[in-house]
Amino acid sequence: MSFFKKDKKELQQQQTDPNENSGPQTELISLDVINNVNEIQNIFSKTPDLVVTNLVIKQTNAKAALVYLGELTDSTVVSEHVLRPLLFHIDDFNEDSTLKVSVTQIKEVNTWSKVTDEILKGKSVLFMDGSQVAFLLDTGKWPERSIEDTPIESSIYGEHIGFTESGSTNIALIRKHIKNQRLKINDYSIGERGKTKVSLLYLDDVANPDLIKELENRLQKVKVDSITNCIILEEYIEDNPYSPFPQLLVTERTDFATLEILAGRIVIVVDGAPNVLVAPSTFFSFFKSIDDYTSRWLVASFIRLLRYIGFFTAIFLPATYIAIIAFHFEVIPLKLLMSIGVSRERVPFPPFIEALIMEIALEMLREAGIRLPAKIGQTIGIVGGIVIGQAAVQAGIVSNIMVIVVAITAVASFIIPNYQMGASIRLIRFPMMIMASLFGFVGLSVGLMTLLIHLIELKSLGVSYTSPVSPLRIQDWKDLFIRFPQWSITKRPVSSLAIQLRRADSIRPKEDKQ
Amino acid sequence: MMNVQGKQISIVQYILLIHGVQVGVGVLTLPRDVAEKAGTDGWIGIIIGWFIATITSLIIIQIMKKYPNGTILDLLKHYFGKWAAKVGGGILAVYFGLLALYSFITEAMFIQAWVLPRVSIFLLLILLSIPSYLLVRNNIQIIGRYSVVVFLMTIWILVLYVYSFKEGQILNLLPLLKEGWQPVVKTLKISIIIYVGFDIAFYLYPFLEKKENASIGVVIANTITMIAYLIITLGAFVVFSPDEITKFNEPTITVLKVIELTFIERLEIVVFAFYIFVMSTKVLPLMFVSVFSTSWIFGKVDHSKPLFWFLVISVIYVLLFPPSVRMDLILAKEIHRISYLFSYVFPICLWGYVLIHGLMKRRSLN
Numbered sequence: 103m104s105f106f107k108k109d110k111k112e113l114q115q116q117q118t119d120p121n122e123n124s125g126p127q128t129e130l131i132s133l134d135v136i137n138n139v140n141e142i143q144n145i146f147s148k149t150p151d152l153v154v155t156n157l158v159i160k161q162t163n164a165k166a167a168l169v170y171l172g173e174l175t176d177s178t179v180v181s182e183h184v185l186r187p188l189l190f191h192i193d194d195f196n197e198d199s200t201l202k203v204s205v206t207q208i209k210e211v212n213t214w215s216k217v218t219d220e221i222l223k224g225k226s227v228l229f230m231d232g233s234q235v236a237f238l239l240d241t242g243k244w245p246e247r248s249i250e251d252t253p254i255e256s257s258i259y260g261e262h263i264g265f266t267e268s269g270s271t272n273i274a275l276i277r278k279h280i281k282n283q284r285l286k287i288n289d290y291s292i293g294e295r296g297k298t299k300v301s302l303l304y305l306d307d308v309a310n311p312d313l314i315k316e317l318e319n320r321l322q323k324v325k326v327d328s329i330t331n332c333i334i335l336e337e338y339i340e341d342n343p344y345s346p347f348p349q350l351l352v353t354e355r356t357d358f359a360t361l362e363i364l365a366g367r368i369v370i371v372v373d374g375a376p377n378v379l380v381a382p383s384t385f386f387s388f389f390k391s392i393d394d395y396t397s398r399w400l401v402a403s404f405i406r407l408l409r410y411i412g413f414f415t416a417i418f419l420p421a422t423y424i425a426i427i428a429f430h431f432e433v434i435p436l437k438l439l440m441s442i443g444v445s446r447e448r449v450p451f452p453p454f455i456e457a458l459i460m461e462i463a464l465e466m467l468r469e470a471g472i473r474l475p476a477k478i479g480q481t482i483g484i485v486g487g488i489v490i491g492q493a494a495v496q497a498g499i500v501s502n503i504m505v506i507v508v509a510i511t512a513v514a515s516f517i518i519p520n521y522q523m524g525a526s527i528r529l530i531r532f533p534m535m536i537m538a539s540l541f542g543f544v545g546l547s548v549g550l551m552t553l554l555i556h557l558i559e560l561k562s563l564g565v566s567y568t569s570p571v572s573p574l575r576i577q578d579w580k581d582l583f584i585r586f587p588q589w590s591i592t593k594r595p596v597s598s599l600a601i602q603l604r605r606a607d608s609i610r611p612k613e614d615k616q
Numbered sequence: 617m618m619n620v621q622g623k624q625i626s627i628v629q630y631i632l633l634i635h636g637v638q639v640g641v642g643v644l645t646l647p648r649d650v651a652e653k654a655g656t657d658g659w660i661g662i663i664i665g666w667f668i669a670t671i672t673s674l675i676i677i678q679i680m681k682k683y684p685n686g687t688i689l690d691l692l693k694h695y696f697g698k699w700a701a702k703v704g705g706g707i708l709a710v711y712f713g714l715l716a717l718y719s720f721i722t723e724a725m726f727i728q729a730w731v732l733p734r735v736s737i738f739l740l741l742i743l744l745s746i747p748s749y750l751l752v753r754n755n756i757q758i759i760g761r762y763s764v765v766v767f768l769m770t771i772w773i774l775v776l777y778v779y780s781f782k783e784g785q786i787l788n789l790l791p792l793l794k795e796g797w798q799p800v801v802k803t804l805k806i807s808i809i810i811y812v813g814f815d816i817a818f819y820l821y822p823f824l825e826k827k828e829n830a831s832i833g834v835v836i837a838n839t840i841t842m843i844a845y846l847i848i849t850l851g852a853f854v855v856f857s858p859d860e861i862t863k864f865n866e867p868t869i870t871v872l873k874v875i876e877l878t879f880i881e882r883l884e885i886v887v888f889a890f891y892i893f894v895m896s897t898k899v900l901p902l903m904f905v906s907v908f909s910t911s912w913i914f915g916k917v918d919h920s921k922p923l924f925w926f927l928v929i930s931v932i933y934v935l936l937f938p939p940s941v942r943m944d945l946i947l948a949k950e951i952h953r954i955s956y957l958f959s960y961v962f963p964i965c966l967w968g969y970v971l972i973h974g975l976m977k978r979r980s981l982n
Binding site: 429432433434436545546547548566571573 | 629731758761766880885893896
């Protein structure tokens with residue numbers, strides 16, 4: 103303990119204020135261009151990409167300096183729309199002192215801290231001799247990826263546009279679906295060094311203002327160097343950080359995020375993350391996929407039920423196998439017992455060890471498949487399928503039945519549409535296996551009981567996680583285990599705590615009833 | 617007065633909490649217990665017991681209406697003063713604690729007898745303590761939600777008993793009242809005990825969202841319990857012959873042996889795994905009420921410390937005095953005797969006092 107404490111003290115001593123060198127915070131910029139250039143070069147020492155261009159503005163014959171970071175700005179915009187008009191152009195009609203440049207946004211600032219911040223965000227700063235303000239010209243251009251299909255949450259009929267790493271593009275993608283001035287955006291800057299832009303998107307006449315306030319409070323309490331991803335932010339703002347379950351939904355689908363906003367929830371867009379967070383989320387929203395809404399409702403309901411079966415299978419199948427083999431072999435029919443007995447004849451391990459070997463091997467294969475480049479990834483499939491499956495059985499390390507159990511478990515855990523939830527489920531399976539190997543069915547019951555209790559007491563942004571099953575709200579069940587036809591769902595889910603529950607009247611034309 | 621903000625329970629949670637506390641370990645031996653007294657007419661006693669239990673529960677609601685913003689403890693304080701309330705609260709805490717402890721240990725004994733003969737009760741109790749601690753440290757709302765989920769999760773067991781009717785002989789039930797009313801009246805001793813648990817309404821009432829539903833809720837809870845008991849008892853009566861039934865220790869489980877499925881043999885073991893949930897909805901609310909009263913006496917809001925000690929003491933008790941079937945029977949008899957007092961006599965006396973107190977007050981005002 104004392105060791106850690108000492109470490110902490112040292113850390114505190116070494117820490118510097120990240121914003122210390124950004125210049126005298128509140129000090130105003132000087133009237134003299136040379137002084138200003140010196141000051142800015144002082145702040146940005148050892149910054150080779152800082153470009154300082156001294157020039158004389160033709161219109162007013164004033165000395166000026168344009169300062170920007172080379173890699174963050176669009177050089178065409180700077181040369182064509184800033185430098186060219188300033189150097190050569192004379193406006194004979196308007197001889198006032200406004201800046202004659204053709205960029206989309208011009209802001210005037212007068213403190214050094216503002217200037218520093220904005221240069222780092224890709225703006226160009228123009229200092230003019232004799233002027234008390236500096237002009238911020240919007241010339242920023244970040245290196246970014248184009249909009250592509252969604253790599254993780256793929257869909258059949260859903261749209262093939264995923265979020266990208268740019269926060270403003272992501273907001274635009276959501277606005278494309280909701281063309282309504284009621285869609286409000288609250289911006290925050292999080293991180294002492296990263297100053298990541300985090301935006302909350304919600305419909306202000308639908309989303310619950312208390313939830314927005316609560317989320318706002320949590321965001322403002324986050325003290326961190328930089329937020330580089332949604333899921334990092336999630337760890338800072340979720341309700342129970344020790345729970346194995348994700349409490350905020352992460353999605354990279356714009357249509358899915360839109361549906362959640364329309365249901366009265368809040369979407370958190372983090373600049374630089376290719377996905378967004380949805381708050382509050384319930385346990386059941388992790389089992390929804392956009393294809394539930396793009397396929398026929400009977401098919402969608404069937405697939406959704408499959409997912410819940412998959413949930414229980416993935417958690418309990420290996421554990422049940424262990425419990426039956428180790429404790430309750432009298433439960434299964436005699437013929438099945440015989441064939442299990444034959445296949446386990448050569449296996450020297452107790453069922454728990456047997457299951458553990460296979461499950462660990464499978465988890466390693468899965469992880470290797472993700473980490474490897476796609477071209478080598480196929481090799482892993484062959485290694486896994488043939489070597490681990492077939493050869494391990496022939497060598498007598500595991501039984502045939504065990505291979506089947508592991509395979510079904512794997513498939514079951516992969517049909518959960520949300521990767522995070524699937525990963526949690528795969529993790530919970532291990533404690534269940536231990537419980538089953540110690541106490542058989544009773545261990546399973548106690549395990550399920552603990553799981554249930556945990557889910558019941560868990561909350562997402564103060565809303566109970568297992569709503570609408572617990573607390574029971576039957577009116578929300580229209581889009582839960584079975585998805586009713588779209589036009590019959592006229593209410594928003596109660597679990598979003600929306601202040602306006604009625605959706606736009608969705609009435610199906612009935613002229614075909616003749 | 618107490619703060620119930622964020623802890624309110626809905627009417628469904630209220631009904632199923634009471635129902636959950638009523639149905640527990642007793643149901644496993646119920647068909648045998650009533651058959652010993654009245655043969656196959658025992659099920660009539662269950663209906664009469666329902667009637668008595670419902671009347672008593674309605675009396676409890678009447679008492680609580682006099683002081684709607686507090687539990688029984690606050691009501692005692694209101695009528696008898698601070699110290700009397702503390703003593704009364706202590707007695708109630710001990711009573712519910714004993715009830716919880718008895719159910720807890722019996723639960724472990726049934727598990728040992730049916731599923732895990734090789735594991736000691738001490739170990740089982742430690743295992744069961746984990747979910748118990750996780751749930752009971754929360755407020756009543758979370759416990760109510762748990763009861764609702766468990767009810768939905770285990771309701772299919774009743775369908776199995778209905779299914780088992782097919783295998784039985786309805787003639788076993790006839791003739792009705794073959795030996796007159798005498799044996800049926802004898803079963804009342806058992807059949808009012810199996811409804812014990814409605815007295816938890818003393819604690820639930822202030823948390824109920826819509827208090828005007830309290831009376832109807834408690835009637836529904838008793839009725840659900842009665843229907844469940846009737847299905848199970850009748851199922852056992854038609855499957856076993858009248859003489860055979862008293863030979864089984866837990867006919868409620870044994871009766872499931874007659875159901876044969878192609879993919880599962882020994883269905884009763886699988887069902888028993890779910891019975892653990894049913895039993896937990898009896899033990900856990902009782903445990904909650906006990907530790908809630910304890911922390912009330914000491915004027916604390918948080919009850920996780922008394923809960924922790926309750927569980928530790930239970931485990932140590934089992935370690936020091938390993939329970940046996942004989943001891944369990946003696947304990948059951950004593951617990952039943954105390955239960956008559958607390959669940960039936962105490963509410964009626966308290967109601968009488970409250971009524972007289974009200975009359976006196978009105979007279980003195982006049």
